[in-house]
Amino acid sequence: xxxxxxxxxxxxxxxxxxxxxxxxxxxxxxxxxxxxxxxxxxxxxxxxxxxxxxxxxxxxxxxxxxxxxxxxxxxxxxxxxxxxxxxxxxxxxxxxxxxxxxxxxxxxxxxxxxxxxxxxxxxxxxxxxxxxxxxxxxxxxxxxxxxxxxxxxxxxxxxxxxxxxxxxxxxxxxxxxxxxxxxxxxxxxxxxxxxxxxxxxxxxxxxxxxxxxxxxxxxxxxxxxxxxxxxxxxxxxxxxxxxxxxxxxxxxxxxxxxxxxxxxxxxxxxxxxxxxxxxxxxxxxxxxxxxxxxxxxxxxxxxxxxxxxxxxxxxxxxxxxxxxxxxxxxxxxxxxxxxxxxxxxxxxxxxx
Numbered sequence: 001x002x003x004x005x006x007x008x009x010x011x012x013x014x015x016x017x018x019x020x021x022x023x024x025x026x027x028x029x030x031x032x033x034x035x036x037x038x039x040x041x042x043x044x045x046x047x048x049x050x051x052x053x054x055x056x057x058x059x060x061x062x063x064x065x066x067x068x069x070x071x072x073x074x075x076x077x078x079x080x081x082x083x084x085x086x087x088x089x090x091x092x093x094x095x096x097x098x099x100x101x102x103x104x105x106x107x108x109x110x111x112x113x114x115x116x117x118x119x120x121x122x123x124x125x126x127x128x129x130x131x132x133x134x135x136x137x138x139x140x141x142x143x144x145x146x147x148x149x150x151x152x153x154x155x156x157x158x159x160x161x162x163x164x165x166x167x168x169x170x171x172x173x174x175x176x177x178x179x180x181x182x183x184x185x186x187x188x189x190x191x192x193x194x195x196x197x198x199x200x201x202x203x204x205x206x207x208x209x210x211x212x213x214x215x216x217x218x219x220x221x222x223x224x225x226x227x228x229x230x231x232x233x234x235x236x237x238x239x240x241x242x243x244x245x246x247x248x249x250x251x252x253x254x255x256x257x258x259x260x261x262x263x264x265x266x267x268x269x270x271x272x273x274x275x276x277x278x279x280x281x282x283x284x285x286x287x288x289x290x291x292x293x294x295x296x297x298x299x300x301x302x303x304x305x306x307x308x309x310x311x312x313x314x315x316x317x318x319x320x321x322x323x324x325x326x327x328x329x330x331x332x333x334x335x336x337x338x339x340x341x342x343x344x345x346x347x348x349x350x351x352x
Contacts, residue, residue: 024319025084026285026326028295034285034326036087036253037079037115040351041098042066042289047122048158049146051187051214055158061349065290069100071309073107075287075318080111082319085285090119090138091351093289096126102136109137118142120183124161126168130175141177142210143169146184147191148201156190173206181208186229195237203266210256210269215297231257231272238268253283279332285322286351293322295329297350 021027026034044060079085088108095101108117116139123143145165147153153162172180182202186192202209214228238244244259247267255278256269286294291306303325308318
């Protein structure tokens with residue numbers, strides 16, 4: 001097993017840009033090619049999840065710092081037509097809070113070649129907009145839901161909105177934004193006993209459940225391994241109620257390991273970013289709502305594309321900046337490294 005397999009950032013220092021191959025794609029020094037773009041549409045959110053932000057919220061970005069719709073679409077056009085991006089995931093904050101969301105999706109759907117488009121949301125208000133999002137060109141959706149219990153939901157999110165999330169899930173399914181995936185984070189001492197109920201709920205309703213190990217991306221920097229429920233623990237608990245069979249289909253760059261539930265067709269996934277790093281197959285690049293491109297969720301540096309756009313850079317110049325950012329990507333996120341430092345930006349500002 002190599003250091004890349006383990007997700008460790010073994011290459012340090014400034015990379016040699018002269019060694020970068022003459023390729024239009026987003027390649028890095030380890031042979032990976034980024035084809036999946038995560039686009040944060042806003043840092044704002046209408047929930048206050050305890051593992052994501054403090055009760056009082058955060059200092060939101062000024063509107064002038066955020067990319068305009070036109071700037072967003074231009075950067076996605078550059079990514080798709082010039083850099084080889086094939087998949088775009090819209091994230092936040094909460095992307096449904098972005099004014100002009102349907103316009104951005106519709107404009108992206110007109111790109112050639114047309115990228116596959118998905119979105120990660122907390123589901124609040126989704127029931128009213130799911131049909132319009134589908135019509136604009138969105139292919140599928142992920143909805144975050146960490147508990148089925150209304151009281152726990154209020155505790156975890158500091159908001160009484162679980163009925164809105166359930167309505168959003170139903171609306172997405174009825175609109176054809178399928179497969180509808182549910183993202184769940186289990187926290188020790190809070191909701192770790194809900195692995196089985198969450199999977200039963202998803203199987204009964206035709207949703208695909210994915211458990212995500214809690215990652216060190218909170219603004220309070222309060223993450224500890226002792227509070228994180230590991231993939232191994234989740235699978236052990238699920239095994240008490242279901243028969244799980246590893247899916248035979250190649251995983252590729254997908255972050256989730258997947259298992260058939262009781263022989264299928266239902267599946268469950270586990271994204272084990274901490275205990276089972278999948279950095280060796282990472283194919284993602286990230287764009288924040290203020291126009292900074294990041295080559296890793298845990299990167300300590302960013303490349304300013306917004307500044308380049310507003311300074312009059314050409315598409316080719318912007319693309320070259322993006323390629324340089326990808327070339328500098330480390331072998332892994334380094335969470336398990338003794339020298340790991342949590343990013344300054346929280347998840348709500350980076351985008352999921």
